[in-house]
Amino acid sequence: MDLDEIADRLYGLDVSDFIAAREAEARAAKQAGRGDLARQVAALRKPTVAAWAVNQLSRGHPDELAELLELGEELRAAWAAQDxxxxxxxxxRRARLSxxxxxxxxxxGAEVEQTLDAATVDADAADQVRQGRLARPLSYSGFAPAPAPRSRPARKPSEEEARARADREAKEQAEATAAYEEWREALAQAVQERDERAVKVATLxxxxxxxxxxxxxxxQRAEVARREEAHARARLKR
Structure with missing residues (x-):
């Protein structure tokens, strides 16, 4: 039993089962005399919904994910060559696969797509996604996956470009809304978990x-019995 094996099991579970399973694994390690392992297991963070979704892709759709990550290697090579x-x-192709x-x-949600995009432009992110043990979604702020356009004189955007910009802004707003909804759900889960534990503590x-x-x-009964026994013993000796 080692940390990698335990982490693989835990991050393959449903989000709602993670905490209880983590505590059980930590308890088992401690009972086996593996105090260091128990502490490492207890420190594993519960995944967000987005991170959990990507973890499930690595387990349920490894071939499709491998295709995207291999394309990411090609993309990084093309960027290096400025092709x-x-x-x-x-x-x-990346957009279609993603x-x-x-x-x-x-x-x-936006964070699932954002994590997959990060995995195609950053080798470390690709390794994390491939392992399927994410606790938080990934993002990347390095190079853009296309050469920078040459500067050109400013001009008034065409009607088609204006519509495209409006569509892009609407998409960004939708992604921001999706991210908010996801974190609101994560907060609700955390509050629910805290409330459940508070109830357990109050019950205990x-x-x-x-x-x-x-x-x-x-x-009190023992003290009364002790006094009566001593009294009876004293009477017995008379």
Whole structure:
């Protein structure tokens, strides 16, 4: 039993099962005398919905994901060579593959697509996505996946360009809304988890208070019995 094996199991679970399973794994490691492993397991972070969705892609659709990540290697090579034609073709293929994977994911959203895009332009991000143990979605702010356009004189955008810009802004707004909804869901889950634990703590405290009361009553009965036994013993010696 090692950390990699445990992490693979945990990050393959449904988000709602992660906390309980993590605690069980940490407890098992501790009982086995593996205190360091227990602490490492306990430190594993519960994945967000977007991270969990990408983790499920690595398990449920490894071939499709591998195709996207291999394309990312080609894309990075084309960027290094500044091959504009290859970049144009690869960027279009990436968009199609990424959208296909987003549709296959158990939960879609801007952060799922953002994580897949990061995996195509950054080798470290690709390795993380391939492992399927993300706790948070990924993003990348490095090079753009296409050569920078040459500067040209400013001109008034055509009607088609204006519509395209409006569509892009609408898409960005929709992605921002989706990201907000996803984090709002994550917050709701965290609050629910906290409330459930608070109820458990209150229940345990109530049981502990009753147990202490019963212990005090037992102590009192024992003291009475002790005094009576001593009195009876004294009378017996007379």
């Amino acid at each position: 504009a034609d290859a970049l144009a073709e690869l960027t279009a 959208q296909r994977l987003v549709r296959l994911a158990p939960s879609s 405290e109530k049981k502990l208070a009753k147990a202490r009361k019963k212990l005090a009553e037992a102590d």
